[in-house]
Amino acid sequence: MSQTVVWMFIFLLAYGxxxxxxxxxxxxxxxDPKEFFAPTGGIGTWVFVIAVSAAMFAGWTVTGHxxxxxxxxxxxxxxxxxxxxxxxxxVLVQKRQWLMAKKYGYVTAGDLYSHxxxxxxxxxxxxxxxxxxxIPFLAILLSAAGAxxxxxxxxxxxxxxxMWGLAGLMLVYSALGGIRTAAAVGVVQGAxxxxxxxxxxxxxxxxxxxxxxxxxxxxxxxxxxxxxxxTHGFGGGDYPGMLVVPGVVQWVSGIGLExxxxxxxxxxxxLSFGISMMGIQFAPGFTTIGIASRGVRAxxxxxxxxxxxxxxxxxxxxxxFQGVGAHLLGVGGAxxxxxxxxxxxxxxxxQYIRAIGAHYPWLMGLLAMSAIAAIQSTSAILLASSGNVxxxxxxxxxxxxxxxxxxxxxxxxxxxxLLCLAALMLASFxxxxxxxxxxxxxxxxxxxxxxxxxxxxxxxxSRRAVAFGLIVGMVVxxxxxxxxxxxxxxxxxxxKWPFTVHSGVWGMFFNLxxxxxxxxxSGHDSDDERRQVLHNALNAASGRPxxxxxxxxxxxxxxxxxxxxxGPGAVLGNAMFGDPGGGIEVWVFxxxxxxxxxxxxxVLGVGLVWFLAVKMRMSVLPEPKLExxxxxxxxxxxxxxx
Numbered sequence: 001m002s003q004t005v006v007w008m009f010i011f012l013l014a015y016g017x018x019x020x021x022x023x024x025x026x027x028x029x030x031x032d033p034k035e036f037f038a039p040t041g042g043i044g045t046w047v048f049v050i051a052v053s054a055a056m057f058a059g060w061t062v063t064g065h066x067x068x069x070x071x072x073x074x075x076x077x078x079x080x081x082x083x084x085x086x087x088x089x090x091v092l093v094q095k096r097q098w099l100m101a102k103k104y105g106y107v108t109a110g111d112l113y114s115h116x117x118x119x120x121x122x123x124x125x126x127x128x129x130x131x132x133x134x135i136p137f138l139a140i141l142l143s144a145a146g147a148x149x150x151x152x153x154x155x156x157x158x159x160x161x162x163m164w165g166l167a168g169l170m171l172v173y174s175a176l177g178g179i180r181t182a183a184a185v186g187v188v189q190g191a192x193x194x195x196x197x198x199x200x201x202x203x204x205x206x207x208x209x210x211x212x213x214x215x216x217x218x219x220x221x222x223x224x225x226x227x228x229x230x231t232h233g234f235g236g237g238d239y240p241g242m243l244v245v246p247g248v249v250q251w252v253s254g255i256g257l258e259x260x261x262x263x264x265x266x267x268x269x270x271l272s273f274g275i276s277m278m279g280i281q282f283a284p285g286f287t288t289i290g291i292a293s294r295g296v297r298a299x300x301x302x303x304x305x306x307x308x309x310x311x312x313x314x315x316x317x318x319x320x321f322q323g324v325g326a327h328l329l330g331v332g333g334a335x336x337x338x339x340x341x342x343x344x345x346x347x348x349x350x351q352y353i354r355a356i357g358a359h360y361p362w363l364m365g366l367l368a369m370s371a372i373a374a375i376q377s378t379s380a381i382l383l384a385s386s387g388n389v390x391x392x393x394x395x396x397x398x399x400x401x402x403x404x405x406x407x408x409x410x411x412x413x414x415x416x417x418l419l420c421l422a423a424l425m426l427a428s429f430x431x432x433x434x435x436x437x438x439x440x441x442x443x444x445x446x447x448x449x450x451x452x453x454x455x456x457x458x459x460x461x462s463r464r465a466v467a468f469g470l471i472v473g474m475v476v477x478x479x480x481x482x483x484x485x486x487x488x489x490x491x492x493x494x495x496k497w498p499f500t501v502h503s504g505v506w507g508m509f510f511n512l513x514x515x516x517x518x519x520x521x522s523g524h525d526s527d528d529e530r531r532q533v534l535h536n537a538l539n540a541a542s543g544r545p546x547x548x549x550x551x552x553x554x555x556x557x558x559x560x561x562x563x564x565x566x567g568p569g570a571v572l573g574n575a576m577f578g579d580p581g582g583g584i585e586v587w588v589f590x591x592x593x594x595x596x597x598x599x600x601x602x603v604l605g606v607g608l609v610w611f612l613a614v615k616m617r618m619s620v621l622p623e624p625k626l627e628x629x630x631x632x633x634x635x636x637x638x639x640x641x642x
Contacts, residue, residue: 007365023173042294051186053306059378067345069323073242075265084605089278110393136437138423189377201318204325254495276504279446285385443504473511565601573597
């Protein structure tokens with residue numbers, strides 16, 4: 001066994017011991033089973049900021065994002081502006097969800113939907129989405145962690161053994177301590193996520209020879225682009241597809257049937273992808289985590305600095321260094337990295353860690369452990385929150401209405417075990433199925449937007465309208481993902497993401513059409529008065545409303561940013577700071593124009609999130625006393641809702 005492998009096992013053992021210690025400690029200190037679901041006082045502000053920011057992104061970006069950048073270039077880097085759209089979704093819902101939860105004692109998303117819409121379809125569909133989100137998503141994350149450990153251990157530990165062992169560790173500490181422990185461990189995991197991404201990014205840039213050498217290498221790579229990898233117009237110019245956004249939209253049938261010229265990440269693809277990624281925020285598990293926060297203050301910090309700034313910095317700079325740098329480090333006899341193909345893009349981070357390990361064996365062990373911890377930051381919170389959602393919203397509500405907190409805690413632990421086993425079976429024996437199903441997770445969760453808008457903002461939208469729209473939207477998502485082709489025997493005339501528009505937006509278009517039409521023609525129903533009472537109470541708790549003029553300014557800024565950052569105006573960035581095909585001599589900042597454009601609009605996006613969250617008071621409360629009073633009322637509210 002090599003020295004690097006020994007170091008990896010040493011760090012993994014230390015990490016495992018820490019996770020188990022935190023789980024056992026929580027189970028001994030917090031003996032009240034109610035604490036498992038609704039921690040007294042809630043999850044602390046900075047614990048929430050770090051753990052939830054990491055959980056939303058770390059698991060699927062730490063290894064996946066550099067590989068995607070390697071494959072698709074800067075057109076995908078521009079699509080990375082989802083680091084702004086996801087916190088914008090939080091600005092829209094997190095504060096008002098928390099206020100409703102503290103007033104009425106909600107513990108999960110299902111509690112909110114059941115109380116607002118009444119017992120029935122919305123809460124059940126929400127629970128179904130939680131399962132669709134959890135099982136295949138967990139399967140993909142566990143598979144990635146297992147593959148990473150297998151590769152870096154030189155086969156000493158098989159992928160399956162690594163998967164099952166890491167899943168067992170995660171299950172134990174999550175089932176022992178619940179959301180509180182998953183969040184506490186997530187602070188360390190979040191720090192390790194940031195560390196591994198930055199170290200690998202700096203290593204890639206240093207091996208290339210600095211930012212100037214990177215620019216020169218990218219210019220040469222662009223000049224060598226073959227004809228099929230050029231944009232050929234489509235609003236994006238005649239440029240190397242790797243260095244630009246390939247047009248506003250392309251009228252192609254979709255991936256699997258007809259490929260977009262120059263790459264798939266058109267402006268509309270990037271915008272619709274970013275909008276669909278809002279589904280992360282709307283997922284029942286993350287709604288449940290938001291409800292568990294100690295106070296509203298955590299939301300604005302999480303949205304502005306956790307997601308928009310910190311995660312944006314990691315992905316737009318350091319992960320980009322890794323992805324595009326691989327094109328310059330994987331050729332020649334003295335290559336730092338082995339040559340990679342698109343089929344092996346997922347191995348990119350593993351190869352970077354190996355390259356560092358050749359010089360610093362101990363650092364390879366630390367980086368391997370950090371990458372696995374980053375993957376588990378998403379997995380653990382997803383597992384813990386999903387177990388709680390199913391225990392409260394399915395077991396208690398549908399099967400055992402008299403279940404006390406102890407019964408619910410046991411049910412949650414059992415359901416976590418079943419979720420984990422189902423994910424492991426998928427990852428072990430049906431990886432391709434897991435990939436197909438995991439693709440549905442985020443766009444399906446995005447379809448909950450009308451339900452949340454109705455419960456938090458729009459009292460005129462009825463339960464029937466939300467239910468009909470939600471069902472139609474989910475069906476459309478399936479039909480615009482690979483699963484639709486499989487279910488129809490490959491008879492659909494379109495493929496994945498037709499017209500380079502993401503499935504989540506296709507689903508939401510039909511979802512909203514059905515929802516609005518049903519609400520418009522169904523007239524008043526018996527629940528109108530009750531819903532209005534809930535909205536009146538919510539508006540009163542939210543504080544003094546902002547002026548109509550301020551709202552108008554906010555809408556203008558939001559639409560302006562969306563249009564130019566990731567929407568049709570993004571094609572202006574292809575040549576705004578220098579002709580992409582002209583080489584480094586004409587690039588104003590020494591890098592491709594679209595990268596500079598993306599970074600500019602990322603900074604402006606951080607400012608937009610700040611403006612909406614703080615200046616528009618969408619993620620802050622006007623009176624600190626009110627927040628304290630509401631947070632202290634959580635135990636009473638939860639007891640009343642029991």
